[in-house]
Amino acid sequence: MAQHSTLDGVFQAVSDPTRRAVIGRLGTGPASIGELAAPFDMALPSFMKHIGHLERCGLIRTRKSGRVRICTLERDTFTLIEKWLGEQRSIWTGRTDRLEEFVASALETGHDNLETDPDKESPA
């Protein structure tokens, strides 16, 4: 998959409208930082922080090509969200079989990064 994708990170990343917009844009294909930043009335360094978040949580990947940095969407990471959503729904219906079904079809390429740790002691 990607870097260090956790539900915490992914949901956090996706909770910002700027970052969701970037994700939306990248859904149509790779783009450079400058290209992505253009629509936003924001200084580049600020924008870069958003990119940083998206990359750290594994929602996008970036590579440097000359002096330009190209960003691509890491679609697989989205299955984390779907998986969690599927889990919740299966809790509601009180069935577990549905979840397995769901996960099986959703993952396709085979990922397993479930983490529904009920409590945590602030690991970071």
Place this chain on the structure above:
Amino acid sequence: MAQHSTLDGVFQAVSDPTRRAVIGRLGTGPASIGELAAPFDMALPSFMKHIGHLERCGLIRTRKSGRVRICTLERDTFTLIEKWLGEQRSIWTGRTDRLEEFVASALETGHDNLETDPDKESPA
């Protein structure tokens, strides 16, 4: 739907493990604050803030019964997430019709139609 549900708020709320655990618990039925808080090694006021977030963004609803506050899950709000997710997928596939289909069915039946149709391979 619920209170003041925005993608920002919902994703933000759901990005915290404590709150996800609460959501998971509430998926099995209503519960009091004390009941919900029990598994966590956290002062009540701190825990209440989490409840506050969940309620403000419309993911749960609460009512006071005597001196006890009962929380219930507001399942409808989850369709916001599904809708967004569906939007992204439809961007990837370059179609809009799918989105409408998806949203319609998600809202109707309310569950297990996390359409996972596997045309996520679109070479941009």
Place this chain on the structure above:
DNA sequence: TGAATGCTGAGCCATACGGCTAAGTTAGCG
């Protein structure tokens, strides 16, 4: 009536977030 239960409110604290500017650094181009 008085004590215990179950939240609530007020306020403190450290860290993270999202924005900014100013000053690099590196790759391309004339």
Place this chain on the structure above:
DNA sequence: CGCTAACTTAGCCGTATGGCTCAGCATTCA
């Protein structure tokens, strides 16, 4: 060689978040 474009780094700033404690304030129950 020198200039410009495209990031990148460093650092500042105000607000929000997530945790805490120490009261308070209703309900319930003996």
